Amino acid sequence: MIRLVGSALVVVACAGMGFAIARGYRERPRQLQHLMEALRLLKVEIEFTATPLPQALRRVAERSTDPIRGLFAATADALARPGVTVAEAWMAGYEQVRRRSYLVPADLEVLVSFARTLGTSDSVHQIQHVDATLAQLEGLWREAAALQERYAKLAQYVGVLGGLFVVILLN
Amino acid sequence: MTPEIRAIFQVAGIGFLVAILHTILKQSGKEDFAYWTSLIAFVAVFVIVIGYVDHLYKEIERVFLQL
Numbered sequence: 001m002i003r004l005v006g007s008a009l010v011v012v013a014c015a016g017m018g019f020a021i022a023r024g025y026r027e028r029p030r031q032l033q034h035l036m037e038a039l040r041l042l043k044v045e046i047e048f049t050a051t052p053l054p055q056a057l058r059r060v061a062e063r064s065t066d067p068i069r070g071l072f073a074a075t076a077d078a079l080a081r082p083g084v085t086v087a088e089a090w091m092a093g094y095e096q097v098r099r100r101s102y103l104v105p106a107d108l109e110v111l112v113s114f115a116r117t118l119g120t121s122d123s124v125h126q127i128q129h130v131d132a133t134l135a136q137l138e139g140l141w142r143e144a145a146a147l148q149e150r151y152a153k154l155a156q157y158v159g160v161l162g163g164l165f166v167v168i169l170l171n
Numbered sequence: 172m173t174p175e176i177r178a179i180f181q182v183a184g185i186g187f188l189v190a191i192l193h194t195i196l197k198q199s200g201k202e203d204f205a206y207w208t209s210l211i212a213f214v215a216v217f218v219i220v221i222g223y224v225d226h227l228y229k230e231i232e233r234v235f236l237q238l
Binding site for chain 2: 150162
């Protein structure tokens, strides 16, 4: 009886590990897409309505979903304090998203380089910077989607089968 | 279930699982991992079988050589 329970626990643990890895592969392209959507919204705010940056960030935060909303909300909050530059505020938001999202260092690097350009020039150049960032993210998204297609299912199968393998070996 | 029958099922199960794993890994382009899993499974089965072969030789020695 106790043997059966232990075997079940081993299988569940290994399968859980596989599913967690697969979740990482699935979430990354989704979050990159949300990030691109949010940046497009920011671009629209800058381009057509010329909203001041704190308000624009706040509006983008309202319209996006969780890990990405954290980025924009924390940036807007940090920007509300006096004597904070936009780059510093963006880095505060970046710290939020770095800990809570499935984005990899290559994606985060794009966000850091975006921080250096945000709020340093007029709206025309801002839009160009946003476009450049969007193009970079698009490339990363393609890569992430290809990885997902290849490895998300694989991680699940290997997790479950590896668990069964260990159970058979131990019995 | 006697221990011998259990060992046969164990080896068969390992063979079955590793066949599936090998196919899946190879299909998704991880051929080096596929060969590693096969090798690890081979070693695991070898360790199991060596125990029984050892037992068999001891038994032959005991029966025929009267040591």
